Amino acid sequence: MDQPQPHTEHASQVGELDHPGARDLLATQTLTRLAYTGPDGFPRVIPIGFHWTGDHIIVCTAPSSPKARAMAGRPHVALTIDTDQGTPGRFLSVRGEAAIEIVDGVPDEYLAASTKKMDDEQARQFEAAVRSMYQQMARITIQPQWARYYDFGAGRVPGFLLKLAQGNPEG
Secondary structure (H helix, E strand, C coil): CCCCEEECCCCCCCHHHHCHHHHHHHHHCCEEEEEEECCCCCEEEEEEECEECCCCEEEEECCCCHHHHHHHHCCEEEEEEECCCCCCCEEEEEEEEEEEEEEECCCHHHHHHHCCCCCHHHHHHHHHHHHHHCCEEEEEEEEEEEEEEEEHHHCEEEHHHHHHHCCCCCC
């Protein structure tokens, strides 16, 4: 096992998006858990499909959805992407700012996100169904401003846990 490595707020703000483990999660996982602030000031967390462009995380939804309305007024968001099977303890945590654009039809990013694990026939059927349902969609582009990749099995743990494991709970 690799030597545990602490991760602190002072590390590169988004550089960890380039870590091979982070890139793997961005490419292979179908869902993120997206956190945003609702109109009542309370946090919300929802599972949602996502697409990674290499620079931005894209999620799409109906323009009338509560999340689209909430993020239009409060664009700061957080999300986590983790493994859905196999290797526990690997996850990517991201904070960023959301920009919403209402587009006609179904964005390519929505189809890419939704069909990651479908075969060609399933993807064709899904695309036909959503194109008949949505005349417009909200394309939400998240600009990462901070990111951390953790892999507990490889010793990539938060700094406070490393200090605790080393017998220094106060840091």
